[in-house]
Amino acid sequence: QVQLVESGGGLVQAGGSLRLSCAASGPIFSNYGMAWFRQAPGKERDFVGGIVWRDYRTYYVDSVKGRFTISRDNAKNTVYLQMNSLKPEDTAVYYCAASERGYSGSASRYYTYWGQGTQVTVSS
Numbered sequence: 001q002v003q004l005v006e007s008g009g010g011l012v013q014a015g016g017s018l019r020l021s022c023a024a025s026g027p028i029f030s031n032y033g034m035a036w037f038r039q040a041p042g043k044e045r046d047f048v049g050g051i052v053w054r055d056y057r058t059y060y061v062d063s064v065k066g067r068f069t070i071s072r073d074n075a076k077n078t079v080y081l082q083m084n085s086l087k088p089e090d091t092a093v094y095y096c097a098a099s100e101r102g103y104s105g106s107a108s109r110y111y112t113y114w115g116q117g118t119q120v121t122v123s124s
Contacts, residue, residue: 014087034050034053045108048064050070
């Protein structure tokens, strides 16, 4: 079984930065895909970006491209979401997810494992 533990959320002023971490425990294979989602109040859970575990390919939605960066540390089974130039509209609960089949796209149904979520609040 795989468990995902998130950390790094908090309150930050607009223009600031945060780095979210998602540490995975349990069996992780090279074909896993991992992703970040977020859910703002009153909205659906939306895809933020994903990474293929076996290489450096990353994918981002347009709203965060150029500001957010996903990276990984294979030795630590950890993925990161570096968030720069944060905006109030980035306020949401952020979730990490893992796909056993290597999928790292926007469809949440392909992700088997989910973190508990961490709150990110950006004030103006």
